[in-house]
Amino acid sequence: MVGSDIIVFNFSGFCGLNMASAKSNNTNPTVLSRQLLKWFDANRRDLAWRTAPGVARDPYRVWLSEVMLQQTQVVSVTPYYLKFLKNWPNVHKLASADDDAVMVAWAGLGYYARARNLLKCARQVSLELDGVFPDSEAGLLALPGIGPYSAAAIAAIAFGRKAAAVDGNVVRVVARLDGLDRPPAKLKAKVGARVMGMVPKARPGDFAEACMELGATVCRARNPACDICPWLKSCHAGASATPEMWPVRSPKTPKPHRKGWVFWVERDGGEGVLLVRRPPKGLLGGMMGFPTTEWSTQAGTQSRNDEGLRLASQTLPKAGDWQVLEARIKHTFTHFHLELGVVRGRWAGAWRADEVPGGDWYRANELEKQALPSVMRKVFAVAQKQG
Ligand code: SF4
Known part of the structure; x- marks a missing residue:
């Protein structure tokens, strides 16, 4: 034409x-x-x-x-x-x-x-x-x-x-x-x-x-x-x-919203904060990050504090003095919006390498040098502010 x-x-x-x-x-x-x-x-x-x-x-x-x-x-x-x-x-x-x-x-x-x-x-x-x-x-x-x-x-x-x-x-x-x-x-x-x-x-x-x-x-x-x-x-x-x-826009499909929890775990004895390596495949595959739950599209998974505390006990291998932080992490990936609640806690006792597979401890000043993806940097910023 x-x-x-x-x-x-x-x-x-x-x-x-x-x-x-x-x-x-x-x-x-x-x-x-x-x-x-x-x-x-x-x-x-x-x-x-x-x-x-x-x-x-x-x-x-x-x-x-x-x-x-x-x-x-x-x-x-x-x-x-x-x-x-x-x-x-x-x-x-x-x-x-x-x-x-x-x-x-x-x-x-x-x-x-x-x-x-x-x-x-x-x-x-x-x-x-x-x-x-x-x-x-x-x-x-x-x-x-x-x-x-x-x-x-x-x-x-x-x-x-x-x-x-x-x-x-x-x-x-x-x-x-x-x-x-x-x-x-x-x-x-x-x-x-x-x-x-x-x-x-x-x-x-x-x-x-x-x-x-x-x-x-x-x-x-x-x-x-x-x-x-x-x-x-x-x-x-x-x-x-x-x-x-031009070009003609396709009608936009709204991005889904996913929710979940992220855990900021500190250690008595000065070992720092826990990072784990994410599974090799999938979103942020192979990257280091703070431990999280699955990110779910089901409504309400992070709207209640008692749920955050329950999931901290379920997800992490040790009991801690968990506390839900007020701030929420919001991040948009290519295909979905993510909202994370933050649970902070402390573990007592000495670190064993097999305690959390793929995990390791980093002091705050070392965390800044790690290859943390943007969403994890937001968690770091919130935990620092509310620490
Ligand atoms: S190619 Fe793009 S910039 Fe060039 S005249 Fe056409 S619309 Fe304008």
């Missing part, structure tokens, strides 16, 4: 004036590709993982940056990327790193499964592939933590392969460019084919980065800057009064 009608309707019911007459209607992939690369050459940001135009990229650095950039913004990634490169400048060094050191270095970047897969992948590449990353999408896809988007991005940027790297940003840009009136989840194949048609043989890596750059800096989710966009004259959404209406 690009440029074909006077009135444009989209899924949300918006009715806007289609400025088709102002468009060049040039949706030819080669032209679009040339326009985008010209814009990129003049406007590319100088990011820590980029080299000067035309300079070959180190696959290790490309892979590291792409894993860190999954679901995370450039501004958050940059200091972590630089820290990792300083600590582990190549894949062999990272492969031989201590797990805990890597998790501590990753702490705060979120989505911790990425860090565990990063290590697995580094070890596989170092030990089984002699430190050489596969140079094809299929080969990269077979490695831990590399999904279709990252495989395409790494293949294009590090190895100059013709590949369509399509993430949420690219779907948004192309949905606007072509006026695609379907929700993003239903557009991936169509957008993938469209992008593939635009990837130039000569500069596939630059094209992948240019698409990402356009989505991040110009065709933003809110307030797209159409007036400085290289595709304005060809863009369906850019010709409307409200380009941000």
Whole structure:
């Protein structure tokens, strides 16, 4: 429907004036590709993982940056990327790193499964592939933590392969460019084919980065800057009064609420506070944290103090002088909201290693240096305040 009608309707019911007459209607992939690369050459940001135009990229650095950039913004990634490169400048060094050191270095970047897969992948590449990353999408896809988007991005940027790297940003840009009136989840194949048609043989890596750059800096989710966009004259959404209406939003399903209890256990004798390692699989898998109950969607699991005291006795292997703190911890994960009640207590006697499997004691000043996930940092802050 690009440029074909006077009135444009989209899924949300918006009715806007289609400025088709102002468009060049040039949706030819080669032209679009040339326009985008010209814009990129003049406007590319100088990011820590980029080299000067035309300079070959180190696959290790490309892979590291792409894993860190999954679901995370450039501004958050940059200091972590630089820290990792300083600590582990190549894949062999990272492969031989201590797990805990890597998790501590990753702490705060979120989505911790990425860090565990990063290590697995580094070890596989170092030990089984002699430190050489596969140079094809299929080969990269077979490695831990590399999904279709990252495989395409790494293949294009590090190895100059013709590949369509399509993430949420690219779907948004192309949905606007072509006026695609379907929700993003239903557009991936169509957008993938469209992008593939635009990837130039000569500069596939630059094209992948240019698409990402356009989505991040110009065709933003809110307030797209159409007036400085290289595709304005060809863009369906850019010709409307409200380009941000694309892509069509799926009706939002509300996130469920889960509740539970977390236990702050101190020890007589100065050993500090108890941390346990969470099970290797699942949310926050393998991370250290304070002991908790299951997180349940059933109503009322943490609304009553006597329940917190009962669950402390049930969950922990020793009796303590438990006390329910007034504050509640609220945290939102990708798929649910969590509310935790906090029970604080003290254990007497000496520590035995088998007392809590996977557990250990840390003084408060050591806790700050641990790779605690954000929700556990909130528990730490509350317990410190109410201590
Ligand atoms: S013209 Fe506007 S809506 Fe279209 S691609 Fe450019 S920034 Fe996005």
